[in-house]
Amino acid sequence: MTQSHSQGAALVTGASAGIGAVYAERLAARGHDLVLVARDEARLQAAATDLSARYGVAVEVFRADLTDEADIERLEAKLADDPAIGLLVNNAGAALFGGFLDNQPAQIGKLIQLNVTAVARLAHAAAQAFTARGRGTVVNVSSVVGLVPEYGSAVYGATKAFVTYLTQALAHELAGKGVVFQAVLPGATRTEIWERSGRDPADLDPSRTMDADELVDAALAGLDKGELITIPSLPDAAEWDAYQAARAVLIPNLSKAHPAERYGVRKLVGA
Numbered sequence: 001m002t003q004s005h006s007q008g009a010a011l012v013t014g015a016s017a018g019i020g021a022v023y024a025e026r027l028a029a030r031g032h033d034l035v036l037v038a039r040d041e042a043r044l045q046a047a048a049t050d051l052s053a054r055y056g057v058a059v060e061v062f063r064a065d066l067t068d069e070a071d072i073e074r075l076e077a078k079l080a081d082d083p084a085i086g087l088l089v090n091n092a093g094a095a096l097f098g099g100f101l102d103n104q105p106a107q108i109g110k111l112i113q114l115n116v117t118a119v120a121r122l123a124h125a126a127a128q129a130f131t132a133r134g135r136g137t138v139v140n141v142s143s144v145v146g147l148v149p150e151y152g153s154a155v156y157g158a159t160k161a162f163v164t165y166l167t168q169a170l171a172h173e174l175a176g177k178g179v180v181f182q183a184v185l186p187g188a189t190r191t192e193i194w195e196r197s198g199r200d201p202a203d204l205d206p207s208r209t210m211d212a213d214e215l216v217d218a219a220l221a222g223l224d225k226g227e228l229i230t231i232p233s234l235p236d237a238a239e240w241d242a243y244q245a246a247r248a249v250l251i252p253n254l255s256k257a258h259p260a261e262r263y264g265v266r267k268l269v270g271a
């Protein structure tokens, strides 16, 4: 699917570290004014000072905890009320490792608030504002983990499956309304997410781990090419297309009046 993305100020969540910090730098270099969102105001302030000095763009710091309802509402209002914002990078997220049985209920709830609820709420606010204007771009940072239940990160992977599905569904539902959608599916990337979720980054296999700057450069190249789904590591994009084609084969048969024959269920006519 070919899409074209528009300019405007970019609101980047999780801009204080890792992939989001690189997005902020690359988007400033492309001339976007910025709204930087995260909890660590001092880090955001330092990035704002640096980026506005280096690139001459206007940078606003917006401190928010995306697991906090009042902060989400303030951000929704910002997206609704600031017509300068034309690009949302829904990047903030966290991981949760360990087996499902060892995950704590509160951890599961918090992860879903951050990786699912906040992403959907901000995408919704942006989609409403952007469709009303007939232009705008929503980038959702997902993960390849959402494609691989076998990786053993049940809740994290499920949150990322949600992000990928949401992006595909919105691109389909809002096609023709001038809004560009992209889901970015990184593989393992060198950022703070590993330490933050209790993993030793020294355990990462360097041959399978990407630097965040290359990851974001590839993601932006994918956006420029009009990709709906960007998997920076995947050498052959035709493999993704084949995966989607296999899924499409199922669609006509997923909802029927009667169960498939293999279940041996027969409705008794006239009984």
Ligand SMILES: NC(=O)c1ccc[n+]([C@@H]2O[C@H](COP(=O)([O-])OP(=O)(O)OC[C@H]3O[C@@H](n4cnc5c(N)ncnc54)[C@H](OP(=O)(O)O)[C@@H]3O)[C@@H](O)[C@H]2O)c1
Pocket: 013, 014, 015, 016, 017, 018, 019, 020, 037, 038, 039, 040, 041, 043, 064, 065, 066, 067, 091, 092, 093, 094, 095, 114, 141, 142, 143, 144, 185, 186, 187, 188, 189, 190, 191, 192, 193, 194, 196
């Ligand atoms: N690194 C990887 O291997 C990898 C792979 C696939 C996908 N991803 C995805 O990439 C995205 C960015 O991750 P990263 O690797 O760059 O992680 P990171 O280095 O840990 O950065 C996470 C960012 O999210 C912010 N954040 C965390 N909790 C927040 C909250 N409650 N409210 C607001 N902001 C919050 C953090 O800022 P504060 O702490 O200042 O709030 C930080 O800016 C995530 O969605 C992640 O799932 C990462």
